[in-house]
Amino acid sequence: MTLRVRESFWFLPALLGIAAIVLAEVLVAVDRAVIDGGVRIAVLDSLSASGGRSTLTTIGTAMLTIAGTSFSITISVLATTSSTYGPRLVRNFMADRANQFVLAAFTATFLYAIVVVRSVHTDVDDGSAFVPVIAVHVAVLMGILDVGVLVFFIHHIATSVQITSLQKQVQVDLVAAVDQAFVDRDDAHDAVTVAPHGPDREGGRTIRAAQDGYVQSVEWERLVSWADRHDRVLDLCVMPGDHVIVGDPIAVVHVADTATDGGAVDDDGTGDGAARQVRACIMTGTARTPLQDVRFALQQLVEIAVRGLATGSNDPYTAVSALDMAAVALVPAWRDGERVTGYLDDDGTVRVTPHWPLLEDLVDSVFEGVRTYGEDQPIVLRAALRLAERLADAGRDARAASAEQTASVLRTSLDRAERDVRS
Structure with missing residues (x-):
């Protein structure tokens, strides 16, 4: 649920919209209290009802127009990014807090203006004029700030659509995903272990998926807490990135070695509700996300590299930078x-x-992606060879030997590609 909210365009605008409505009502009430108390604010007092209404109408109309234009620009950028760099990168724009905030700022100002304007009255309307001068001047201030937000949005959208910015965001996601799946054996914290898996347990009760989709994230702490309370051991059958359909096994629950009872967990989630509690910790959705899916996070960088090598793009330098950024996450883990x-x-x-x-x-x-799509690109092969040599220097024993073997294959491919280019 948290992931879906984070990647939605509606949550932050809705939140700031509600806050704007509340602020408008509060400031109008303050204005009424000030007027009823006979307090005069010299700086804010020179405003007629028609002037206040016109100011609020102008601000509200302008903000709604700008919000629509900003949304149109964002959709255009999404379409361009999807076709050029890959459709799976669209979620980066959806999850971008800056884009969400810009839309929220404009819609919140619009809502604030229309709530305040309804409280403006002239003598003709009901016999007594009322102009919430404080609320109107706050609306003017919000409009001024929104001009700055518009300038920021133009700069941000122009920056974020650049390939280096897209790759950097994917790299950040990859590093975070790798840090969840792999830890330094010497620095492993108290919540995890990197010891070899013990022998497979026999028996156990299977918990099956209640809906289809991709596993997007797993709430490890909640699962540990549940297993600890019930003195059980949970063996997950699926991991983030796996696709499940209704009825697929997602976890097997075993009685812990320390358990004094043979309590069971039912298969279909009825009864004590244990299966439902476990399912609630495994979030599924219609698409993969790099939040915990380390394979998908790496796949995004590989996809950017592969698309750069496509005939229509013919941009090997994009592939080179993708390989260099992959090294930031892979070499320390290696x-x-x-x-x-x-x-x-x-x-x-x-x-x-x-x-x-x-x-x-x-x-x-x-x-594999480099060898498949970049065998005739010496520039890309040199970048891949650089990555393999870094892995060989950083690895130990079998890992170093594996990386050196890959480097040897890449050297051969590079020599062949350079000969082809010269000929």
């Missing part, structure tokens, strides 16, 4: 990272066992 194999309770007992992807498989997916 040097010191170990897969998280268990989430622990406060007593250090493994309560949830995840199945994160192997780091070697993630690295292979990068080089």
